[in-house]
Amino acid sequence: MTQLDVRPRAGDTVRGAAPADGGVRGKGLGGNSVGLMGSAVIGVSTVAPVYCLTSTLGSTAGEVGVQMPAVFLAGFLPMLLVAFAYRELNKAVPDCGTSFTWTVKAFGPRVGWMCGWGLVIATIIVLSNLAGVATSYFWLLAGEITGSDAIAALDGNKAVHILTCLALIAIATAISYRGMTATKGVQYTLVGLQLVVLAVFVVMAVQKARSGEFATSLDFSWSWLNPFAVQSFAAFTAGLSLSIFMFWGWDACLTANEETVGSEKTPGRAALIAMVVLVGSYLATGVAAQMAVGSGDSGLGLGNRKTSDNVFAALAGPVMGPGLGILLFVAVLASAAASLQTTFIPVARTVLAMSAYEALPASYARVHPRFRTPGRATVTAGVATGIFYTVMTLVSEHVLVDTIYALGLMICFYYALTAFACAWYFRADLTRSFRDLAFKGLFPVVGGTLLSAVFGKTLYDMWNPAYGSGSSVLGVGSVFVIGVGLLLLGMVLMLVMQRRSPAFFRGEVLTKETPALVVED
Numbered sequence: 001m002t003q004l005d006v007r008p009r010a011g012d013t014v015r016g017a018a019p020a021d022g023g024v025r026g027k028g029l030g031g032n033s034v035g036l037m038g039s040a041v042i043g044v045s046t047v048a049p050v051y052c053l054t055s056t057l058g059s060t061a062g063e064v065g066v067q068m069p070a071v072f073l074a075g076f077l078p079m080l081l082v083a084f085a086y087r088e089l090n091k092a093v094p095d096c097g098t099s100f101t102w103t104v105k106a107f108g109p110r111v112g113w114m115c116g117w118g119l120v121i122a123t124i125i126v127l128s129n130l131a132g133v134a135t136s137y138f139w140l141l142a143g144e145i146t147g148s149d150a151i152a153a154l155d156g157n158k159a160v161h162i163l164t165c166l167a168l169i170a171i172a173t174a175i176s177y178r179g180m181t182a183t184k185g186v187q188y189t190l191v192g193l194q195l196v197v198l199a200v201f202v203v204m205a206v207q208k209a210r211s212g213e214f215a216t217s218l219d220f221s222w223s224w225l226n227p228f229a230v231q232s233f234a235a236f237t238a239g240l241s242l243s244i245f246m247f248w249g250w251d252a253c254l255t256a257n258e259e260t261v262g263s264e265k266t267p268g269r270a271a272l273i274a275m276v277v278l279v280g281s282y283l284a285t286g287v288a289a290q291m292a293v294g295s296g297d298s299g300l301g302l303g304n305r306k307t308s309d310n311v312f313a314a315l316a317g318p319v320m321g322p323g324l325g326i327l328l329f330v331a332v333l334a335s336a337a338a339s340l341q342t343t344f345i346p347v348a349r350t351v352l353a354m355s356a357y358e359a360l361p362a363s364y365a366r367v368h369p370r371f372r373t374p375g376r377a378t379v380t381a382g383v384a385t386g387i388f389y390t391v392m393t394l395v396s397e398h399v400l401v402d403t404i405y406a407l408g409l410m411i412c413f414y415y416a417l418t419a420f421a422c423a424w425y426f427r428a429d430l431t432r433s434f435r436d437l438a439f440k441g442l443f444p445v446v447g448g449t450l451l452s453a454v455f456g457k458t459l460y461d462m463w464n465p466a467y468g469s470g471s472s473v474l475g476v477g478s479v480f481v482i483g484v485g486l487l488l489l490g491m492v493l494m495l496v497m498q499r500r501s502p503a504f505f506r507g508e509v510l511t512k513e514t515p516a517l518v519v520e521d
Contacts, residue, residue: 027356027365029096029258029349030179030372036266036273038187039253043274045187046249046346048339049281050194050312050331051133056242057286058308061295063239065303066218068295069286070227071236075243076279078454079250081447082415083275085422086254087268088440092425094263097353098254098346099418101510106421109359109505110494115417116354117490122410123347124381126249127169127340128389129404134336135165140313141329162393166386168340173382176344179371190338197331198281201312202288205319209291214318216294216301220287237457241408244454246282248411249339250274255346292319344378351377358504359497398471399478405468406483412455413487419448459483 034042061068086098095101099119104112136155143152154160175186209217223229230236250271253260257267293300293315300307300318307314312332316325352374355364368375392400423430426440462480465472473481498505 027096027258027352027374028367028372029352029374031259031263032261033179033259034256035261036270039256039260039267039270040273040277041187041191042256042342042345043250043253043271044277045191045338046252046342047247047274047278048130048249048335049246049278050198050328050335051130051339052246052335053198053282053285054310054312054328054332055133056246057289057311058302058304060239060242061290061302062297062305062308063235063242064230065295066221066224066290067227067230068239068290068302069224069283070229071239071243072246072279072282072286073225074227074236074240075247076275076282078447078450079244079247079415080272080275081443082419082451083250083268083271084439085419085444085447086251086271088426088444089418089422090254090257090268091264094257094267095353096255096258096349097357098251098257098350099414099421100350100354100359101357102425103417103421104357104359104510106425107417109507109510111417112510113354113359113494113497113505114487114490115414115421116350116359117493118410118414118417118487119350120347121486121490122248122407122414123343123350124384124388125403125407125410127343127347127381127385128392128400129407130336130340130343131165131169131172131385131389132161132393132400134168134333134340135161137329137333137336138164138168141326141333144326144329158393162390165389168337169382169386169389172337172341172344173378175341176348176382177368177371177373177375177378179368179373187338187342190334193334194331194338195277195281197327198285200324201315201320201328202284204324205288205292205315208319209288214293214300216296216299218291218294220291224287224290237454241454241458244411244451245408247275247278248407249343249346250278252342252346255349258349289315344381347381348374348377351381357510358501359509361500399482402468402471402479402482405479406462406486408458409455409462409483410486412451412458416448416451416455419444419451423448 057068060071064071089102090098093102093105097116100112100116102112103115139155139160140152143149208214209219227236230239253270253274254267257263260266260270289302289311293302295302297303297305300314302308302311304314312328316328319325320328351360351364352367354360355362355377364374364377364380366376367373389400392403422444423441426436429436430441431437459480461467462477462483465475465477467477468479471478503509
């Protein structure tokens with residue numbers, strides 16, 4: 001073995017201790033592949049804004065009525081505060097392991113390992129959900145284009161649905177496998193399409209509202225932006241949970257930090273840009289849709305339970321007309337497909353980092369020599385997603401639905417841990433200036449506390465069998481069993497890895513003060 005202080009070659013396996021400059025260990029990824037705009041686009045794409053809107057506009061309006069835009073703002077606040085934590089941590093430790101690496105350095109290997117596990121399992125759940133949505137919209141769009149109900153109905157054929165879903169997962173895996181350059185090119189097109197279609201929808205919805213074409217149209221009111229006007233705290237927390245889900249995924253641009261130009265500052269700036277674009281898109285679309293059709297529970301009203309799980313399918317024709325309405329179907333498909341592809345970024349790079357620091361088997365630390373991507377980690381994530389979705393679909397649709405409901409628990413878990421890690425990691429800096437106190441301490445702690453509160457409330461609600469699909473295990477809600485069970489599974493796997501890789505869990509591999517990098521050819 002030869003001691004080096006440079007980045008290892010692609011294909012090398014990194015073992016031993018990390019370098020002293022922040023504890024970052026080079027992993028052979030393709031550096032300088034993405035700039036500020038490309039990084040922000042990846043952050044927006046991973047969130048899948050059009051898909052999030054069509055699936056949660058109605059549900060949120062059903063919970064909080066016309067205060068739906070206010071709840072979007074309320075969900076944005078903790079995410080913005082956590083984004084500040086990510087930005088500050090990335091400046092100090094620009095490592096693709098992000099939440100895993102930072103929580104290890106703040107709280108130690110076991111807490112860090114569980115934080116990494118939370119990110120990985122949340123991403124696998126999201127990937128399977130996105131693949132299913134993309135599949136459904138693929139056949140729905142095909143039916144719209146051909147005018148054939150029989151083609152649209154193919155999505156209801158379980159075998160056809162699963163095979164199409166696996167094909168989309170394979171395509172997304174292949175694009176991610178080929179590196180950030182291929183990813184960036186695809187994403188510019190798909191994200192641009194989404195934002196343009198949303199802009200057209202907003203303009204046409206406002207025009208419909210002003211013309212009074214729909215009996216349920218409403219005049220805009222600033223009170224819609226007042227979260228204190230929500231009728232009950234239970235309704236507010238339910239809407240807030242949905243809103244938080246709508247912002248999940250912006251941190252993907254941080255996991256690409258080692259492949260980004262200016263890795264210390266650019267990803268953090270990109271995350272904030274992505275957050276602003278998202279909240280702007282959500283507010284504009286939510287307000288415009290509510291002006292056009294209202295938030296009632298009948299007809300085209302956003303709160304109508306018959307259409308709330310797919311609002312754009314119900315509003316496409318009435319708001320945009322049969323010609324332009326099809327663009328909304330294209331945009332939802334593009335949104336799900338784009339997010340399916342970029343969501344491989346955080347899971348593959350987190351697994352790569354965990355392996356590079358000996359928290360997972362060494363084979364996942366290998367980087368493709370040509371594409372300079374975590375090839376094995378990417379393929380493994382694709383295979384795991386395909387298996388997970390297939391098994392859940394075949395076993396029970398209820399289990400798949402409840403797994404998706406459990407996602408919120410994982411999101412709040414690892415985001416809150418990362419926020420608290422920021423305040424603890426920089427605890428010695430908090431008295432240096434007001435800026436350090438605010439951005440490294442106060443904002444992250446408030447954001448982490450808010451997400452922890454949502455975590456606790458969600459955990460409490462999950463106990464009730466009525467939460468999710470309504471199924472239960474020994475009287476306990478199946479969403480609770482799945483959510484807590486997945487976290488306990490992570491603890492079991494951590495104990496297994498502790499026996500296989502004791503050095504990491506003794507704190508000898510990834511610490512605040514570490515010696516020079518060692519590369520093993």
